Amino acid sequence: MGAAISIDYITHHYPKQKDPTLKDIELTVRPGETIALIGQSGCGKSTLLHMLAGLLIPSEGAVRINGHQVIKPSPRWNMMFQKPSLYPWMTVRRNTSLGLIFQGRRDGMNKRVDALLETVGLADKAEVNVQSLSGGQQQRVALARSLATDPELLLLDEPFSALDAFTKVELQEEVSRLSQERGITVVFVTHDIEEAIAMADRVVVMGSNPGTLKHELTVELPHPRDRAGARFNELKAELMEFFGATRHPAARREDTDATAPDAPEEGSAAAESEPDSESGRRAIRAA
């Protein structure tokens, strides 16, 4: 069963920073749901993800997972970074087993690891050193390791950005399939609009300075998603429009105007404040 997440009005000031990095972030994620976080560089996506992982405590507000306030990391949720962060001197099997070893779950470990390596297409590489693998294969090892402990939540920070286009698509589909099969909740950060539409149930667009949640787009398409399909491309265009709105100079002024945080130009994409039943898109109201 996937984790239920409640992000309750998070504001965050890093020490010595004059302005907050995140402001009034509020979001609820259902068990088994996949959420994409997208936004300009520096808007606070990784900061927010680190808070979900319990690696950083917000200065105000709280993250709750299954009703409990997150104050430290837990083996029930796993974070995967842009680089696979494997131990280069260990084999694929050893790297994949690490989470289970740390948890003292050695019973049936080899069988479990074999099954996972089969799932991610690395059954024949179990005994080789991870250094001899390609970047995409190493990312698969990291994925197998993240799945080995049966997490309720996977947190992914641009996990596929360093991969070639084909490997990227393969792994995106793999993560979607596995998270659905196992009911895992997924929150991932990406700069890739197609990746967001391909994987997410909901895409959340962040604005910057300070980081806020600006728009939300529901992707109602079944998996595996047809990337050439008309609806897929309509949604991509809508997301691009939202993303553009957060980059527009007028939108940036609004970001810093505390008296009118929610008053975009009439007719702009950001002016949509009500749910649109056809596309599921809406602007998120600032607190």
Ligand SMILES: Nc1ncnc2c1ncn2[C@@H]1O[C@H](COP(=O)(O)OP(=O)(O)OP(=O)(O)O)[C@@H](O)[C@H]1O
């Ligand atoms: N440890 C830190 N101390 C002080 N400021 C920090 C720290 N970590 C991040 N920041 C600042 O917080 C802001 C948000 O950083 P964050 O890494 O969350 O952005 P991001 O949206 O993930 O960016 P990117 O897309 O480039 O990865 C940036 O202005 C960054 O300089």
Ligand SMILES: [Mg+2]
């Ligand atoms: Mg980041």
